Amino acid sequence: MPQSKLVKVKAQPRRSILSDETYLMIRAMIFAHEIVPGDRVNIDALAVQLGVSQTPIREALARLESEDLIAKEALKGYRATNLLTVTEFADLFSFRLLIEPYAAEQAAILIDSKGIKELQSEISNAKEAINFNDERLIEAITEHDARFHALIAKYSNNKTLASAFTNTHCHLHLFRLYVASQKHLIEPSDKTSFIQDLFSRYYQSDRGQLAIKQHTAIAKAICAHNPEKAKAEMYSHIESSLKRFTPDLHKVQTDRKTS
Amino acid sequence: MPQSKLVKVKAQPRRSILSDETYLMIRAMIFAHEIVPGDRVNIDALAVQLGVSQTPIREALARLESEDLIAKEALKGYRATNLLTVTEFADLFSFRLLIEPYAAEQAAILIDSKGIKELQSEISNAKEAINFNDERLIEAITEHDARFHALIAKYSNNKTLASAFTNTHCHLHLFRLYVASQKHLIEPSDKTSFIQDLFSRYYQSDRGQLAIKQHTAIAKAICAHNPEKAKAEMYSHIESSLKRFTPDLHKVQTDRKTS
DNA sequence: AAATACTATTTCGTATAGTATTTTGCCAAA
DNA sequence: TTTGGCAAAATACTATACGAAATAGTATTT
Incomplete structure (x- = not known):
């Protein structure tokens, strides 16, 4: 069984990248209307709800912002963008x-x-x-x-x-x-x-x-x-x-x- | 001079949003070829260089990533994307x-x-x-x-x-x-x-x-x-x-x- | 009633620590 | 010399805690 050496730990499940998963989860929440257009999005609350720290949430929101699904107002926080007019x-x-x-x-x-x-x-x-x-x-x-x-x-x-x-x-x-x-x-x-x-x-x-x-x-x-x-x-x-x-x-x- | 009352403190300089400024600075560095296509972008180093903490850097990189100016490889870090083929x-x-x-x-x-x-x-x-x-x-x-x-x-x-x-x-x-x-x-x-x-x-x-x-x-x-x-x-x-x-x-x- | 002052909440950023993963460099064996 | 593998260093990723500054809301005073 020489293969056992070559294969080794290759099959171990990749560690999940929280900031990516968080991005997908928030995105899904928007599409599922759990976050309604116009809603304010609180970083702390989201972190608690998703069970992660603020860091991944921040990165996810930054990405969502440049897709225009989330809008950021300086010092006021993030909010879900409105529907198309x-x-x-x-x-x-x-x-x-x-x-x-x-x-x-x-x-x-x-x-x-x-x-x-x-x-x-x-x-x-x-x-x-x-x-x-x-x-x-x-x-x-x-x-x-x-x-x-x-x-x-x-x-x-x-x-x-x-x-x-x-x-x-x-x-x-x-x-x-x-x-x-x-x-x-x-x-x-x-x-x-x-x-x-x-x-x-x-x-x-x-x-x-x-x-x-x-x-x-x-x-x-x-x-x-x-x-x-x-x-x-x-x-x-x-x-x-x-x-x-x-x-x-x-x-x-x-x-x-x-x- | 009734105007003086109306105008008030309107002119006070807005506190700068570091994550926004950081975004612009990194972007400018890319356009100025200080960050060359293909370069790895080290978060720590950038934080030291720009004199800010990691948080604004991360948000900036996340935004740049969705513009495809920076690419992220999981667990390997960010790198400037290559020029157009x-x-x-x-x-x-x-x-x-x-x-x-x-x-x-x-x-x-x-x-x-x-x-x-x-x-x-x-x-x-x-x-x-x-x-x-x-x-x-x-x-x-x-x-x-x-x-x-x-x-x-x-x-x-x-x-x-x-x-x-x-x-x-x-x-x-x-x-x-x-x-x-x-x-x-x-x-x-x-x-x-x-x-x-x-x-x-x-x-x-x-x-x-x-x-x-x-x-x-x-x-x-x-x-x-x-x-x-x-x-x-x-x-x-x-x-x-x-x-x-x-x-x-x-x-x-x-x-x-x-x- | 309007202006002001105070309080609470929230955002934004910093600092630090710990873990997971990759990368690097070294050493031994072929 | 080259190859392979292992240990160490570097780096990415996440968590947590803290503080300053701005906003929002409430109460007080004029």
Whole structure:
């Protein structure tokens, strides 16, 4: 058994890096609405709650700050940033319309067999998820959507693009998770907030089937190495998604011009 | 003198936030090549050098990490990230070609009189800088270029775009500063590294006059509220800048496809 | 009612100590 | 000389405690 010497302690579980784990945990708390937008984030309290010292918390918050998920006010402390405003939401989609069709185009050129498998498997999973009940459906579709678009950004093979995508998309993701969490507020009341309005428009109608259909078309074009088609499909997908969210976008854009 | 009461202690100098200042100082050290790409960054040493404790250093490094100017390896410490590779450089320009023409277009629509003044003054400054001697010229033009493009990103009024621009552009800026710092290596030697080759191609020929000429055209279109022209001028400006850097770009792109 | 003073809380930074891990340098064996 | 391994030094990571300074809230005085 000469191997025992070579292998040695290689298998010992890596010591966890608290500042990294803390970062992920705080991030998860934000996405899970345990930390609500606008909340103040107290370092001491967080340290106690997570059972670590202040040092890892500080590093985690510094990172979250440069992702704009946490804002720091000098001498006043940290607080969770607010949700996207209507304008910011529209801006984010304008940005997506710039970079994601290009990403799809490049992915169609550069994707390899491993990537094709990964993409197809993501589509399959999504199609299964359609059969979920309402409770899990919306969350499943939201998560699938995030993974799908991230995959394409990754296979564009452009790190600058992929990193810009990641940095901006987390806000959209958070926004969607928040919209979804407001589901129970829809039925009983007739007051229609921006959020609730969005919810009914986006999820009530087709339960996300349209999005998955469009994803399928995009994936098909990419896997067939058809850049033009992939680009066009991605463009109309994002456009359609934006239209569903805000059919009155033209009004928003007009507002911006006059502001 | 009722004013004296109203003004009061408003002017008292804000206590400096060490973690912010430390962040800026380390960042400046990177841009000044006091911290060279690939260098290990020792927290203790930095704390002693800057005369602060570890806490602000850690927060600063965490922020720099998410900008990708500093990379963290678990349990091994931080190190300054390497310069852009040829591929990353090409990717960055592809990305710029996606977002900056759009930014110029939107700026032409949305810019106000204050913005027009700011843009025009930046152009004036640049034209003065052309008369600098070689020593200061390159740095002046590099800094002007960064400010000019940042201004347009700002006046696109799209925060998502502006933030993506900021995050990606610092790498280009660092790259250019590094290229410029290699100037003295050009003349005497005949060995032609990638960097030195770039330098001669980009700066020796016209001392940046072409870039400023193009900037002037872009600014003119924006200030005249001509979106189409602004967009087109910005596109060809970036394209021309890319071509000057890498006339053999097609080769790079071919390489990517086969990788 | 407004200005002021006082108190409590919180942030920000320092200092220090201890543990885990990596790196380095040395020594022995091939 | 080279290789491999082990011990020592260096470094990263975390915890803890403390203090100064600013903010926020409350009470007091004018």
